[in-house]
Amino acid sequence: MLFNSHVFILLFLPLTLAGFFLLGRLKDMRPARLWLLTASLIFYGWWSLTYLGLLLGSMLANYALGRRIGAVRASAPGQARALMLLGVAANVGLLAWYKYAIFITDNVAALTGLDFAAGGVVLPLAISFYTFLQIAYLVDTRNGRAEHYSFLDYTLFVTFFPHLIAGPIVHHHELIPQFQRPAIYRFQPGEVAAGIAFFAIGLVKKLVIADPVGALATPVFQDAAAVPPGLLEAWLGTVAFSVGLYFDFSAYSDMAIGLARMFGVHFPYNFNAPYKATSIIDFWRRWHMTLSHFLRDYVYIAMGGSRCGTLRRHANLMATMLLGGLWHGAGWTFVIWGGLHGAYLLVNHGWRSMARERPGLPRLSAPVAQGLTLLVVMVAWVFFAAPDLGAALAVLAGMTGLNGILQPGTATLLSAALQGGPGAVVAITGGMALLTGILSLLILGGALLVIFLAPNTQEIVDGRTAAPEEAPRWPILRFRPHAISACTAAAAFLLALALMADVKEFVYFQF
Amino acid sequence: MSDQHSSLHKGTKPASPAVRRACAGAGFLGRLLPKQPAACFLAAFLLLVLGGIGATIAAHVALARAALLPPPPLAATWCIDEKFAFLREMPLERFTLIAIGSSATWRNLDMSVLEQRLHGTRAINAAPCYLHIDQTAYMAGFLLERMPRVDTVLAVVAPRDFEACPASQRAFFDPHLAGAYLGGRVPAWLPYVTGFRPIYLAREAIEQENLPPGPDAVALDGHGSSILRKPHSWRPAPVFDPSCYEGLATLEETVTSRGARLVVSSLPVMPEWSERFDPDGSLVESWTREMRATLRQPETLFLDGRSLAWGDERFADPVHLLYPHHSPFTDFIARAMAGQAGS
Numbered sequence: 035m036l037f038n039s040h041v042f043i044l045l046f047l048p049l050t051l052a053g054f055f056l057l058g059r060l061k062d063m064r065p066a067r068l069w070l071l072t073a074s075l076i077f078y079g080w081w082s083l084t085y086l087g088l089l090l091g092s093m094l095a096n097y098a099l100g101r102r103i104g105a106v107r108a109s110a111p112g113q114a115r116a117l118m119l120l121g122v123a124a125n126v127g128l129l130a131w132y133k134y135a136i137f138i139t140d141n142v143a144a145l146t147g148l149d150f151a152a153g154g155v156v157l158p159l160a161i162s163f164y165t166f167l168q169i170a171y172l173v174d175t176r177n178g179r180a181e182h183y184s185f186l187d188y189t190l191f192v193t194f195f196p197h198l199i200a201g202p203i204v205h206h207h208e209l210i211p212q213f214q215r216p217a218i219y220r221f222q223p224g225e226v227a228a229g230i231a232f233f234a235i236g237l238v239k240k241l242v243i244a245d246p247v248g249a250l251a252t253p254v255f256q257d258a259a260a261v262p263p264g265l266l267e268a269w270l271g272t273v274a275f276s277v278g279l280y281f282d283f284s285a286y287s288d289m290a291i292g293l294a295r296m297f298g299v300h301f302p303y304n305f306n307a308p309y310k311a312t313s314i315i316d317f318w319r320r321w322h323m324t325l326s327h328f329l330r331d332y333v334y335i336a337m338g339g340s341r342c343g344t345l346r347r348h349a350n351l352m353a354t355m356l357l358g359g360l361w362h363g364a365g366w367t368f369v370i371w372g373g374l375h376g377a378y379l380l381v382n383h384g385w386r387s388m389a390r391e392r393p394g395l396p397r398l399s400a401p402v403a404q405g406l407t408l409l410v411v412m413v414a415w416v417f418f419a420a421p422d423l424g425a426a427l428a429v430l431a432g433m434t435g436l437n438g439i440l441q442p443g444t445a446t447l448l449s450a451a452l453q454g455g456p457g458a459v460v461a462i463t464g465g466m467a468l469l470t471g472i473l474s475l476l477i478l479g480g481a482l483l484v485i486f487l488a489p490n491t492q493e494i495v496d497g498r499t500a501a502p503e504e505a506p507r508w509p510i511l512r513f514r515p516h517a518i519s520a521c522t523a524a525a526a527f528l529l530a531l532a533l534m535a536d537v538k539e540f541v542y543f544q545f
Numbered sequence: 546m547s548d549q550h551s552s553l554h555k556g557t558k559p560a561s562p563a564v565r566r567a568c569a570g571a572g573f574l575g576r577l578l579p580k581q582p583a584a585c586f587l588a589a590f591l592l593l594v595l596g597g598i599g600a601t602i603a604a605h606v607a608l609a610r611a612a613l614l615p616p617p618p619l620a621a622t623w624c625i626d627e628k629f630a631f632l633r634e635m636p637l638e639r640f641t642l643i644a645i646g647s648s649a650t651w652r653n654l655d656m657s658v659l660e661q662r663l664h665g666t667r668a669i670n671a672a673p674c675y676l677h678i679d680q681t682a683y684m685a686g687f688l689l690e691r692m693p694r695v696d697t698v699l700a701v702v703a704p705r706d707f708e709a710c711p712a713s714q715r716a717f718f719d720p721h722l723a724g725a726y727l728g729g730r731v732p733a734w735l736p737y738v739t740g741f742r743p744i745y746l747a748r749e750a751i752e753q754e755n756l757p758p759g760p761d762a763v764a765l766d767g768h769g770s771s772i773l774r775k776p777h778s779w780r781p782a783p784v785f786d787p788s789c790y791e792g793l794a795t796l797e798e799t800v801t802s803r804g805a806r807l808v809v810s811s812l813p814v815m816p817e818w819s820e821r822f823d824p825d826g827s828l829v830e831s832w833t834r835e836m837r838a839t840l841r842q843p844e845t846l847f848l849d850g851r852s853l854a855w856g857d858e859r860f861a862d863p864v865h866l867l868y869p870h871h872s873p874f875t876d877f878i879a880r881a882m883a884g885q886a887g888s
Contacts, residue, residue: 515586524594531598532741
């Protein structure tokens with residue numbers, strides 16, 4: 035079930051909210067929790083009942099293992115460590131089988147000529163996310179950072195539908211204590227209003243911006259190997275993909291945060307104006323923040339972090355980013371994307387050390403640093419967006435002008451527009467295609483202005499600026515619950531309903 | 546988290562003067578709403594959303610009463626949606642022969658001729674319009690799952706069916722919703738909710754006055770065929786996408802994997818179109834050769850429409866025959882099918 039679908043908005047969400055708050059009136063909070071768990075399982079099972087079984091099995095095994103680790107942690111630390119390692123390995127193994135079996139066997143087949151026939155493996159929805167949550171639970175239990183949770187609390191934490199499919203990655207210690215607060219079971223108009231505001235902003239970002247802007251990039255990348263893009267198409271495709279991906283994923287995060295907020299539950303923010311970052315280190319503090327924290331805490335630090343010397347630190351950082359790339363997708367393009375970011379981070383850390391050692395070194399001004407960061411991030415997105423290495427290289431060649439300024443098709447359209455005006459273009463493309471293209475370009479322009487000038491969703495709804503020292507901007511946009519803001523939210527909601535028919539899945543669903 | 550939680554209770558504070566003014570500023574609505582700001586927000590939001598949904602329902606009802614409502618938008622294309630609405634009313638499990646494809650199939654077959662020539666056959670023309678051959682394969686797979694007695698699948702093809710077959714456009718409707726709709730497991734109004742597109746609805750309502758074409762423009766046979774009665778000036782230039790032959794292969798595989806046989810017939814060539822776009826006939830020859838090479842199953846029957854050397858007067862346009870010339874064309878197909886069955 036998608037957040038941006040009619041069945042979710044018009045049926046699932048109202049029923050789940052109503053049942054939750056009705057049952058929340060009981061003295062015992064468990065029926066409301068059980069209701070929420072049932073709703074979350076239905077939400078997942080809507081996609082596949084078979085893989086709902088896998089999710090349930092995974093939760094049962096991890097919960098049992100976690101309980102055992104917790105029980106022996108003090109008396110037999112060696113056994114606790116062994117059990118934790120076994121659990122992590124089993125989780126990684128399960129993820130590897132479902133996510134990487136085809137990738138691995140394809141590569142082995144390419145090297146050896148052996149066919150392992152792994153093509154039928156289906157990637158279970160959300161497996162990347164619920165595996166990470168449970169690995170963190172096992173590690174935390176072994177390190178004494180987890181309480182003894184009931185099975186109901188544990189399963190609700192893993193499956194709570196706002197974060198289940200595509201994050202944010204919310205940890206047990208962030209979520210379960212909130213389920214135990216009696217306040218969330220009482221209907222709180224302020225929380226529901228803020229949730230609606232988050233959700234409505236997310237819907238508009240997804241349907242009004244991400245989908246049409248993303249559609250500008252798709253043909254450039256999909257056809258790049260066969261029809262290499264010129265300078266204009268390559269840059270347009272890359273900028274459109276960068277903008278589309280940001281609005282797509284941050285929209286999902288906004289919706290997830292908003293949905294949780296309707297139930298009185300607070301999720302951590304997941305985006306914080308990432309394209310305003312002034313360095314790559316800064317970028318990773320702002321982009322998919324919950325994943326960055328996970329990689330830092332459970333991969334980078336677990337490998338030794340910066341505790342074993344500079345060389346080891348660099349190796350750990352690069353390994354973490356390569357794994358982060360591989361987590362996003364089973365393909366060499368994702369590995370290269372992760373590797374590029376690893377290399378960027380090494381350069382960034384090296385530059386910082388050099389600047390510390392030589393205070394006289396000239397500093398980049400903030401706009402230059404921001405522009406440079408954005409440029410290298412976009413170059414890396416080319417690998418993320420391209421279906422294969424050949425397409426990525428063709429787009430990069432286009433961006434450097436190696437494929438000429440324009441593709442022949444675009445040149446024909448431009449020439450027709452210059453000679454015969456819009457009518458001549460309509461004769462080639464059809465009126466609807468021209469209108470859609472122009473509209474998408476205008477939305478792309480507007481989206482760029484929003485990225486660089488407008489406040490974040492959390493700044494609008496919660497008043498949280500991107501940086502603590504930053505003064506609040508655009509006070510007129512600050513959400514305050516009253517009739518007029520309700521009109522705006524309702525209008526956004528109705529607009530989204532009107533655009534929902536041609537529904538597109540969120541990009542991050544495939545990860 | 547503590548900072549986030551600090552905003553938790555903002556909705557329960559007494560309304561500030563500015564907020565009270567904002568609520569009051571909403572006029573009549575403001576007087577109806579609760580004075581507590583967050584409750585005021587929620588009440589107004591709910592009222593407006595329900596009002597918007599109510600207005601949309603009212604607009605649909607009004608259009609339906611004025612006979613301007615297009616069929617349930619499963620594909621948001623009138624002639625496809627109309628075919629789904631037709632199929633919903635049919636006892637699909639009883640048919641033994643379906644015709645499927647683009648308008649080359651929809652507008653060129655006389656299903657009663659097939660039933661007469663092929664004894665015991667119950668035939669239905671399930672073809673909508675606009676489909677390329679890979680989309681035909683997609684729809685054939687969908688329908689065959691619901692039509693267990695079908696033993697023959699018939700497709701009439703023209704070069705236009707092989708114009709473009711991008712994978713991204715293949716699944717042109719949601720099979721789950723369409724399956725539930727055809728099976729009567731969801732109400733007929735549900736696709737209006739899930740497929741709500743205001744611009745499409747408005748455009749179709751404006752055009753609905755001319756749709757469906759009247760009896761002077763088309764002849765309906767009650768089996769799903771719709772034959773043109775008037776000539777058209779449409780002369781599409783031939784464009785071929787090589788990937789469409791994979792679509793034809795998929796169609797054959799889909800049909801044979803369900804124990805049915807595939808019959809593919811190309812249309813006769815309109816002389817005027819041929820003189821303009823294919824004077825030496827090499828394009829159609831090459832297309833026919835490719836199709837023959839693609840179809841590999843021994844039970845598949847391919848019929849070359851060029852064996853009917855008809856004049857322009859029999860054609861509405863290069864893709865559609867004029868009424869009643871669809872009957873001899875169908876007879877040509879039926880005889881060949883009967884001959885194959887007899888041999």
